[in-house]
């Protein structure tokens with residue numbers, strides 16, 4: 001039994017190599033990839049999430065799938081984005097679970113969920129933080145002074161860490177261009193960006209920040225050249241809640257994900273006026 005289990009876990013020492021899963025151009029392939037790679041997401045859950053290709057695509061041409069959940073009289077638009085860094089699969093799982101909560105919880109919000117902004121990084125054999133061209137998408141937004149500051153910060157503060165390369169120029173990547181264009185086109189009242197694994201909550205924008213979401217507490221860690229929080233919250237005055245889950249590879253418990261969702265709803269209603 002142990003040998004059999006181990007053989008299955010190891011991908012089958014005696015069996016043939018696991019069947020390769022095609023790149024997620026289609027919803028069926030996406031759901032297969034998600035079930036195989038994400039913590040705590042089944043194929044059925046993915047199929048029920050109602051994802052469809054949106055207007056954006058990755059460098060390799062993979063669609064950026066999205067799901068809109070719309071109430072009859074929406075007062076606010078909220079964009080929730082996961083998988084900005086490809087090696088943070090828990091962030092995508094959280095967004096998938098929140099789609100279920102949004103469907104089940106009435107609110108005056110038009111939700112737009114994009115669980116994987118960086119499919120090229122996430123669905124590689126070895127997932128990477130950066131996109132297919134080696135760019136950290138969360139350093140690629142056009143914050144003022146980017147040309148000087150982003151390269152300087154990268155060289156001096158990260159010692160040219162390849163995982164944090166900001167790109168040759170702002171918005172050089174199709175994935176960051178998609179989010180930039182989405183902000184201009186759809187004008188969300190709030191952006192929620194999900195990351196891992198620092199276990200904190202961050203906020204940029206002209207509002208009183210949420211103090212906690214579930215067990216994650218506010219800890220404003222500062223701003224980076226080219227980051228979404230800096231571009232959206234500081235520069236464009238479009239509030240950005242940044243969630244840093246505790247683990248990149250495991251989701252919080254179901255009750256904790258639900259509590260985070262309820263706390264986000266309450267803060268949004270109180271501070272942004274979704275009552």
Ligand SMILES: [Zn+2]
Nearest residue numbers: 085088195196
């Ligand atoms: Zn991240």
